[in-house]
Amino acid sequence: MLKNIVLVGLMGAGKSSVARYLGAKLHKDVVSTDASIEEKKGKPIPAIFEEEGETAFRKLEKDVVVRLAQREGIIIDCGGGVVTDPDNIDELQRKGVLFYISATPEFLYQNTKHQTHRPLLADSNPLEKIRTLLKDREEAYQRADYTLKTTGLTVEQIGEEIIKLLRAK
Numbered sequence: 001m002l003k004n005i006v007l008v009g010l011m012g013a014g015k016s017s018v019a020r021y022l023g024a025k026l027h028k029d030v031v032s033t034d035a036s037i038e039e040k041k042g043k044p045i046p047a048i049f050e051e052e053g054e055t056a057f058r059k060l061e062k063d064v065v066v067r068l069a070q071r072e073g074i075i076i077d078c079g080g081g082v083v084t085d086p087d088n089i090d091e092l093q094r095k096g097v098l099f100y101i102s103a104t105p106e107f108l109y110q111n112t113k114h115q116t117h118r119p120l121l122a123d124s125n126p127l128e129k130i131r132t133l134l135k136d137r138e139e140a141y142q143r144a145d146y147t148l149k150t151t152g153l154t155v156e157q158i159g160e161e162i163i164k165l166l167r168a169k
């Protein structure tokens with residue numbers, strides 16, 4: 001079986017850029033849970049959060065994860081909160097190798113502070129919010145097969161590290 005490459009980690013870690021890099025380098029399809037949800041609902045993530053709430057979003061996310069996790073040989077770019085449901089991790093691990101793209105709160109904050117498409121960071125103190133999310137989720141992220149400390153690394157460096165780890169497996 002051709003395993004999937006699954007990227008998890010908090011918002012702003014660079015999962016999408018790394019996923020695109022790997023897709024181009026390894027000639028594999030890249031899919032994103034967020035994009036799949038938006039496609040299915042025909043509206044952007046902030047509108048889903050606003051009109052239907054986070055619980056409804058998590059339900060849609062779970063459906064998408066179950067569907068994407070059945071595929072083989074693809075790269076799956078997961079929304080930052082995918083790991084909050086342990087079943088999602090189990091699903092993704094059946095046919096995939098999980099990489100936790102980890103970074104410091106300060107780095108994540110720098111990468112997200114000028115962006116407006118993340119409802120969870122529309123907070124009066126986004127850095128503090130990032131710290132809280134990280135603390136709450138760290139254990140779940142650590143269930144990944146590999147944890148990569150990526151603060152200060154380029155997309156290419158992270159991508160190449162993943163390729164190296166996969167080849168050494």
Ligand code: S3P
Binds near residue numbers: 009034078081082
């Ligand atoms: C979320 C992360 C977002 C998106 C949604 C919720 C989270 O994805 O799924 O805004 O709970 O961390 P990215 O990690 O791709 O920004």
